[in-house]
Amino acid sequence: MLPHSSTDVSGTLYIVATPIGNLDDLSKRAKDTLEKASFIAAEDTRHTKKLLNYFNIEARLFSLHDHNEKDRAQYIAKLLDDGEDVALVSDAGTPLISDPGYHVVSYLRDLGYQVSPVPGPSAIITALCASGLPTDKFFFQGFLPAKSKSRKEVMASWKQQAGTTVFYESTHRIKDSISDLMDVFEDDVEIVLARELTKTFETFLKGKPSYILQRFEEDSNQVRGEFVVMLDYREETDADDNDQEAKRILEILLQDLSLKQASQLAAKITGLKKNYLYQIALQMQS
């Protein structure tokens, strides 16, 4: 297909974020866009119809999901050529974020059509900003593989990952995923579990995998609903790496120096505290 040159008469595809629980989180601009668009492409038309009914928006819906995306991309291009505006929504949150829409957007953008975001809720950002975990750098895994073996392989790769790791999980697999985290990280990691965000039973649970599993046993409600799981392994990794390096240096220094001299010199080399290094050196000698 030839590149499309957008003209004044071409329509725009709007990528519209919708609430992830609390319907009042639909922005004014999102509501206006859904009202004004000629058509709304929805992941599940019945689901979106409920949202539209709540806001008294007339439904002009067609479906757009993983199985018809490629055909729909061409259909939407035709609508835009005819000067119609189209809004793309998913069941909840921001479309394309672990939701359909990627093929449509990449197809239309490559052809030069106008694609414009109408930002709003997304579970990942909603969870992260209230988690208390570092937000300067984060890695989004989306959903994990269904099989435990593959899941653990993916989890193991996070040990090399800088920043907070975030993934989406459903009620059906949350226990298994936390058990897998326990196997892979051996309880050496802090997890924050964000459940039912913006809804009545919104909960943040923080602790090591063993604690989270214990809470699941104590209260079966903790396993209900939708989850964003976040973990920060960075501190643990840094501390371990520092200790390894300190031990290597101390081992060399202790061959020629006293415990006190070795820890003083190691403190200058590593930037770690002298007393801390003294304790490590003591343990090495015992």
Ligand code: SAM
């Ligand atoms: N597009 C959505 C977004 O922007 O967040 C994500 C859609 S994905 C199919 C659904 C997953 O997002 C759920 O299984 C859960 O992991 C997460 N999620 C969505 N709403 C949530 C909520 N209210 N509380 C916690 N997690 C939620």
